Amino acid sequence: MTPILYFDNAATTPVDPRVVEAMTACLTAAGEFANPASGHAPGARAKRLVEEARAAIGARVNAPPERILFTSGATEANNLALKGALRARTAERRHLITTRIEHKSVTESARALAGEGVEVTYLDCDAQGIVSPDSVRAAITDATVLVSIMHVNNEIGVIEDVAEIARICRSRGVLLHVDAAQSAGKIPLDLAGWGIDLCSLTAHKINGPKGIGALYVRRDVALAPLIHGGEPELGVRGGTLPTHQIAGMGKAYELADPALEGARLAELRDLLWCSLAALGGVTRNGCPERSAPHILNVTFRGVDGTSLLCALDDIAISQGSACASSTPEPSHVLRSIGLSDALAQSTLRFGLGRFTERADVERLVERVGMELKRLRTLAGSAPVWCSS
Amino acid sequence: MTPILYFDNAATTPVDPRVVEAMTACLTAAGEFANPASGHAPGARAKRLVEEARAAIGARVNAPPERILFTSGATEANNLALKGALRARTAERRHLITTRIEHKSVTESARALAGEGVEVTYLDCDAQGIVSPDSVRAAITDATVLVSIMHVNNEIGVIEDVAEIARICRSRGVLLHVDAAQSAGKIPLDLAGWGIDLCSLTAHKINGPKGIGALYVRRDVALAPLIHGGEPELGVRGGTLPTHQIAGMGKAYELADPALEGARLAELRDLLWCSLAALGGVTRNGCPERSAPHILNVTFRGVDGTSLLCALDDIAISQGSACASSTPEPSHVLRSIGLSDALAQSTLRFGLGRFTERADVERLVERVGMELKRLRTLAGSAPVWCSS
Amino acid sequence: MDYSSQVLRRFRSPLRAGVFAAEMPGTVRGEAEDRSLNIWVRFHVHAPGSRIEAVRFEIFGCPHAVAAAEWVAEWLEGREPSALTAWDVHAAAHALGVPTEKLGKLLRIEDALLACWQELERNGSVVDAERGG
Amino acid sequence: MDYSSQVLRRFRSPLRAGVFAAEMPGTVRGEAEDRSLNIWVRFHVHAPGSRIEAVRFEIFGCPHAVAAAEWVAEWLEGREPSALTAWDVHAAAHALGVPTEKLGKLLRIEDALLACWQELERNGSVVDAERGG
Numbered sequence A, B: 001m002t003p004i005l006y007f008d009n010a011a012t013t014p015v016d017p018r019v020v021e022a023m024t025a026c027l028t029a030a031g032e033f034a035n036p037a038s039g040h041a042p043g044a045r046a047k048r049l050v051e052e053a054r055a056a057i058g059a060r061v062n063a064p065p066e067r068i069l070f071t072s073g074a075t076e077a078n079n080l081a082l083k084g085a086l087r088a089r090t091a092e093r094r095h096l097i098t099t100r101i102e103h104k105s106v107t108e109s110a111r112a113l114a115g116e117g118v119e120v121t122y123l124d125c126d127a128q129g130i131v132s133p134d135s136v137r138a139a140i141t142d143a144t145v146l147v148s149i150m151h152v153n154n155e156i157g158v159i160e161d162v163a164e165i166a167r168i169c170r171s172r173g174v175l176l177h178v179d180a181a182q183s184a185g186k187i188p189l190d191l192a193g194w195g196i197d198l199c200s201l202t203a204h205k206i207n208g209p210k211g212i213g214a215l216y217v218r219r220d221v222a223l224a225p226l227i228h229g230g231e232p233e234l235g236v237r238g239g240t241l242p243t244h245q246i247a248g249m250g251k252a253y254e255l256a257d258p259a260l261e262g263a264r265l266a267e268l269r270d271l272l273w274c275s276l277a278a279l280g281g282v283t284r285n286g287c288p289e290r291s292a293p294h295i296l297n298v299t300f301r302g303v304d305g306t307s308l309l310c311a312l313d314d315i316a317i318s319q320g321s322a323c324a325s326s327t328p329e330p331s332h333v334l335r336s337i338g339l340s341d342a343l344a345q346s347t348l349r350f351g352l353g354r355f356t357e358r359a360d361v362e363r364l365v366e367r368v369g370m371e372l373k374r375l376r377t378l379a380g381s382a383p384v385w386c387s388s
Numbered sequence C, D: 001m002d003y004s005s006q007v008l009r010r011f012r013s014p015l016r017a018g019v020f021a022a023e024m025p026g027t028v029r030g031e032a033e034d035r036s037l038n039i040w041v042r043f044h045v046h047a048p049g050s051r052i053e054a055v056r057f058e059i060f061g062c063p064h065a066v067a068a069a070e071w072v073a074e075w076l077e078g079r080e081p082s083a084l085t086a087w088d089v090h091a092a093a094h095a096l097g098v099p100t101e102k103l104g105k106l107l108r109i110e111d112a113l114l115a116c117w118q119e120l121e122r123n124g125s126v127v128d129a130e131r132g133g
């Protein structure tokens, strides 16, 4: 069997060999394996690597390194941002604003907070997947503590206008949390410049290791800890710092170049879309003018998505969001932009990455075209609802 | 400068090359880098590696693999066990029992719960560092939800009688959580046999990677989630599974052999103790008959611990607990076994590990003897309080 | 989603998928659908006499549905028309390893077969067959 | 804990640590301690005339304390006995890079020096020195 074509880079990415090198240098007895919290020389050397990584990450997202705390990933960072910010407020009335297209780690955290008496407002996006800054402005009340919105949507790749939303939050004295798991390193992110208060980052979406992420916490933003322990990061996150994971994340952020890589991916993505569009009966989801370079979300009319996915089992892609791949229920994001369950069901997400070549895109298009034709023939004169 | 002698294996250990191999096989495009949650073939292969690791860990601690959930380390596991178990109970009166010699991740979690209205009882240990099962029995009330106690203490290495404490908890219908960060893989651990309900594990204390751990959750034990997200482990822990970290932990648990390695370490530990004892003016802390093979905690009379540590800066050791190394305040554990702050201050912890050789122990003893003599001479006719 | 080799083989090469090239006497059609289950299926059964000589189908649905349609089409060929009412959905589901939550789709396939049967009865071809036999 | 090279050098080879081999006239001793700060220090000052000719010390304490004792011992040698009252703790702390939370220990060193000075005054050797000069 020919090797699998990997087009699921929005779910996770292969680790860059240069990142692997940085990681393995912190593992064995020959390397910097010591506990960065230890006072002795090896510990101090490990700590230096941790601080170098912090600096590299801060530089990439324009944030002061000392305000970046490491977590086990963006999932934990999102949990810490929402629960930490809301639980730090003892006020009677507490209000949280988020959207219907967030990652589960945000929506589930919001639901948990609702159980603690927090009032939660879920903003809708338009048919293009865009959440209007005005809807944020309109939703803010005197009780609003935090607004949480993602920068790039993991299913349809739409880029939300977090800079404008940050201005609004600032002017109303409300904190803004941005989930940048899909944007950091892929498109420009200017935390200090835009005045963002909290930002979730992860390494494995930009060719870094899984299981490491970070939360940027602007000075003077109080958070209640989620994970208590000795010598907590920024006073809120305990636990031994995993030097190799952190060094790997640092290297990944150092290597990620939105300008260069973004342009290359956007070109491949456009090639992919134009080629798929030529097959007919396909529609692209999410605002094309405001989409991240590595995600293309397409609905294929007249075929069952599960069948298309199965027919393309020599290609790694995902139906709806990969994070929810094993759960068959239709994507909440696709519903939010108005797709019927049937159409959501026949929608695939293509994720491009650093190791995606033009030839891969061409082979992908060829395979999709072939199976699409076969399955549409199979469906014969199926009624119109099968294609709408 | 001669290479540092590493005697801080209780703080962290170098990763075994065989573990590094297992990890690197899950990183690059050539390996199993896919998201284990993805439905496609690469995702399924990654998931298989995760399940194999789960099985290896379960086998080592005698627990059904499907009841092991992965966390970012024992710190998170301890937080999840305590907060998860207590928050899952809605009862009016909730009571938690723990001890004064736990790791900060347990004591800080307990303090956080106290802030939520949970009544917390802190049990004392005796001068040998042992928490008597009777004191646990006596502390249990009708409101008691959970007892949390560590298996092996990270500072003095004492092994608590968790099997007997488990019997008591069972008979009173109270849950037992055991922090096995320092014991798993080092001494026998029989979770199912002893009837333990919750157990925290970590990889980096037994030559596995930092930043990965697990919590064993017995069937029918309800936990409130700490980190929400898509497709949570056992329904309580969200986040992308870090395949390489998990594979590394699995390999580390597969390689760890309490019988063989424990015996070897105990022999080296005894050699170290006998040699240090011969220097005079030294006392060993913690019950010698009930101590883990990899930890030796010694008080050196007549010298200032900071000076001894500085004089021995060619050796990686820690004063009090490494996790708290940069914080100078005397160790709560040493206080609990009755050491004065002055003595606690002149106490060092030696941690032995897989790569510690007999020659290392001999060189260590030589160096300690030399500096001890020098500093004691420096102290000349210092008053008796300096040695008591 | 994992599929059994039984399912994959039939999904990849459903020999009886499609329609008959020409309109033939003794051929009936029957269809069924369930939008909520995302399935639509239509069978073409050619039973000019006492035997089902050939079966074709058109289908919009998941791999399990496609495989089940192919399976039953194969099973029907050479049997008496009454077999259209005798398909054991559960046996098929078991043989193909179809998860129970997908049984609903197979039941639509059963409905389509029954529709074919009723059509046969209506235009009397079944009776003819009986006589002819 | 990071120590400056200034501290490490003096901590590793405190040339003036110890006591005088023989009891010599014009030699005084002064000590101070603070159990809460884990420090005890005793100075031996040999000032037979108008100059401090040699200084020795015994100390139980952290590297900063040891280095500071060595530093001041070195500084005192060759100076007039009154220098025992003139040591600038803060200057020393600054030069050695002693963290402010450790200043308390250096103040005990200052105390020990003052004790030496008082001892010198008491047994009149200071006065003799003045005359002799």
Ligand SMILES: Cc1ncc(COP(=O)(O)O)c(C=O)c1O
Pocket: A011, A072, A073, A074, A075, A076, A078, A103, A105, A150, A152, A153, A154, A179, A181, A182, A201, A202, A203, A204, A211, A212, A213, A323, B239, B240
């Ligand atoms: C938008 C978004 N937020 C959060 C996450 C979770 O990040 P992590 O896998 O690091 O927990 C992901 C990906 O899984 C994501 O796409």
Ligand SMILES: Cc1ncc(COP(=O)(O)O)c(C=O)c1O
Pocket: A239, A240, B011, B072, B073, B074, B075, B076, B078, B103, B105, B150, B152, B153, B154, B179, B181, B182, B201, B202, B203, B204, B211, B212, B213, B323
């Ligand atoms: C007894 C004990 N519990 C918990 C921990 C924390 O484990 P981790 O470093 O995996 O968070 C440690 C070590 O740091 C420990 O020694």
